[in-house]
Amino acid sequence: KQEVTQIPAALSVPEGENLVLNCSFTDSAIYNLQWFRQDPGKGLTSLLLIQSSQREQTSGRLNASLDKSSGRSTLYIAASQPGDSATYLCAVSPTRDSNYQLIWGAGTKLIIKP
Amino acid sequence: DAGITQSPRYKITETGRQVTLMCHQTWSHSYMFWYRQDLGHGLRLIYYSAAADITDKGEVPDGYVVSRSKTENFPLTLESATRSQTSVYFCASSESGDGNIQYFGAGTRLSVL
Numbered sequence: 001k002q003e004v005t006q007i008p009a010a011l012s013v014p015e016g017e018n019l020v021l022n023c024s025f026t027d028s029a030i031y032n033l034q035w036f037r038q039d040p041g042k043g044l045t046s047l048l049l050i051q052s053s054q055r056e057q058t059s060g061r062l063n064a065s066l067d068k069s070s071g072r073s074t075l076y077i078a079a080s081q082p083g084d085s086a087t088y089l090c091a092v093s094p095t096r097d098s099n100y101q102l103i104w105g106a107g108t109k110l111i112i113k114p
Numbered sequence: 115d116a117g118i119t120q121s122p123r124y125k126i127t128e129t130g131r132q133v134t135l136m137c138h139q140t141w142s143h144s145y146m147f148w149y150r151q152d153l154g155h156g157l158r159l160i161y162y163s164a165a166a167d168i169t170d171k172g173e174v175p176d177g178y179v180v181s182r183s184k185t186e187n188f189p190l191t192l193e194s195a196t197r198s199q200t201s202v203y204f205c206a207s208s209e210s211g212d213g214n215i216q217y218f219g220a221g222t223r224l225s226v227l
Binding site: 041049103104105 | 118155159206218
């Protein structure tokens with residue numbers, strides 16, 4: 001059974017630092033992996049989607065990498081800002097046939113201190 | 115307004131009562147989903163729908179009922195609410211099931227006393 005883990009559960013860093021959030025999964029046979037952002041009292045917003053054939057995706061200050069063989073993905077945030085404070089979740093899609101059935105990590109709560 | 119909306123945003127009910135959470139999307143997306151999110155856990159899929167009149171169980175369907183008579187609406191009903199169903203419920207939609215990005219509503223925080 002696929003399991004997704006995000007460590008640490010919470011992270012606090014000063015503004016301006018570059019940081020890395022981690023996501024690990026137990027079964028390397030995934031269809032894709034997504035990173036989401038969740039703000040308090042709001043829904044989730046998809047940040048980046050990496051297909052299983054890709055190694056990384058970039059959007060602005062965000063870069064997500066995928067290493068299927070080791071069951072790991074990282075979300076790199078450059079030059080962090082207080083507005084980046086949120087909970088970040090990763091989710092894997094296990095197969096193409098059931099790729100809508102996302103398996104979720106519990107998230108990393110990120111606080112950027114001004 | 116375009117997007118996906120959930121109502122109510124907050125709900126308090128008592129054990130044994132029936133509760134219906136509403137979800138409406140304006141994109142005509144084929145797929146819609148209901149998740150619950152509990153502290154310390156990731157989201158768990160309750161039910162999903164591939165199209166109007168087509169629904170299927172997710173990971174944690176017990177105690178819940180869904181229907182989808184129209185493409186844009188996907189209500190979730192708790193037939194007899196229990197304390198274990200206290201949670202935050204999210205509705206989502208996607209254009210297709212083929213790895214497309216899912217778009218989420220703002221959530222409904224449900225407390226069962």
